[in-house]
Amino acid sequence: MERQVLIISIFCLSYVVGQVSYSVPEEMAKGSLVGNIAQDLGLDVKRLRSGKARLYTGDSAQYIELNRERGVLLIKEKIDREVLCRQTTPCALHFQITLESPLELFPVTVEITDVNDNAPVFQKEERVFEISESAIVGSKFMLEKAIDTDIGLNGLQRYTLKPSDNFVLKLHSQSDGSKKVEMILQKPLDREKQEHISLVLTAEDGGEPQMTGTMKIYVTVLDVNDNAPAFSKPVYKASITENSVKGTLVTKVTASDADKGTNGEVTYVIGNSMDTVSKLFHINSDGDVMLDGPIDYETEKTYNIDIEAIDQGGLSDSSKLIIDVIDVNDNRPVVNMISASGSIPEDSARKTVIGLMSVNDPDSENNGKLNCVINENIPFEIKFTSNNFYSLVTDSDLDRERASEYNI
Structure with a gap:
């Protein structure tokens, strides 16, 4: 049986120490010149052709191509630095140029520099605040940060807030290099003078030309809840016969609130919520106290009920309701x-x-x-x-x- 022998020849690859580096801005058009690689490597263009010069990029996407006839590197695909490297800096492409006969390898680095092609952007176009006119000077209101994918001077540099009559901006540096943005109340609000305030928050980068992003801020000044409800009487008195049916009107109580809008809206509750009285009587939104269960003079002759009036801001007043039960002749000797x-x-x-x-x-x-x-x-x-x-x-x-x- 004939034995075949496989002979593998291993050639030494000549690796040239030192590398050629280029720096190009992102977004260059396809076919744009990166550099004269033949000249920079000290090679003759004929050597590139005879050595079948080619680029080796490994697994990376190939954004650069070699023109062997001219001995130059060209942009093969438009490069977006933010897509390629995000916030990493420096952003560079690393590849090798290989030649045959003899085998040679030349490392090449192309740094991709940032251009100001992204404006600062707010996730939301507007923000709405409802702030009480009683808010104290120095009150803080968090604002959304803008995002700018450019880096360095082309990235986000500053914020401005206009007008600045009632609010000013305060920035706090964070560990990731970004800024926490706060809107600080510097002048008391007065709903009677200005109920609605419109502001514009602007984020600016430092590129040329400068690019900006804006967010509108709408502030509604709420009426301060500075008036509590007040009952018309400190004590109400009423009477009801013991054989009255469920739903019978016992009496009506009233409380007024000098505030306007929701701050002046009053609701009524029976304060004895844990007492049995809450099962026998209830009060509606108009202040009508109604019988809600059977009452018996022989069991209880008088009921003392705490009535509360509460406005939408949480302020309240209380009053006492005394209900006398009137006996009827419903028992035999x-x-x-x-x-x-x-x-x-x-x-x-x-x-x-x-x-x-x-x-x-x-x-x-x-x-x-x-x-x-x-x-x-x-x-x-x-x-x-x-x-x-x-x-x-x-x-x-x-x-x-x-x-x-x-x-x-």
Whole structure:
């Protein structure tokens, strides 16, 4: 069997120490001259042709091309420094020129310099603030930073704010080299004099020609909430019968606020929110106090309710509402026999007690007054003792032969 032998010849590559460097601005047109590489390397153009000179860029995109006939480097694709390097500086392309017969390699660096082709840009075109006229001098309001992808003097250099009657700018350097932008109140606001303020924030770079970006700022001056609601009375009094149905109007309370707009809008709440009273009464936005549950005079005769009036700014006033429950005659008298004798001797003395009882009616006044009577023509009478206690006593002599029992 014939054996084949693979012979690999390794040639030494001549690497020229030192490199050629060029500097070109970004955005040069396709075909623009970068440099005369043959002259700068000290080579004859014929050597470039015979050595099949070519560029080796590795994995990088090829923005530069070699013209072997002329011995020059040209722009192959327009270069955008911001896309290529972002904020990294310096921004450079590194590649090699290789020649054959003999093999030679020449490193080349092309630095891409920045041109002022990007203006500062704000993410939002406008910003809206609502600031109370009570805001103190020195109050801070954060503003959005502008972005400029150019570097150095072509990058963002300064901000201006106009007009500067009420506000000034203050910048703070940050670790990433950017500036934190604050708008500082330097003069008190007065809604009555100027309710709306329009400002323009401008970001400027330092390039030639100078480029700028703007953002509009609109400030609405809010009325200061310097007046609290005030009830028309410190104490309101009302009454309601105990058999009133749910939804019955108990009374109306009123509070006024001298402020205008939302600061003068008043809402009402019952302050006893954890008390059972909140389950029996509620108050609406007009100040109407309504019955919201069953009430019983015998359970509770008077309700003391704390009423609060609150404006939209959080200021408030309070008042007391006292509600008296009016009794109705909705309870029957109840007779409870405490003790009684089932029999009595016929020779018992007059006024002998044969029974003790209590009589109660939980209703009030006339509705609770009692008049206890027994049937007539019997030798007994009922006598009031004290505190709704009564006793049943004999009223005349008893004679068993005449009447052996009585149904009282």
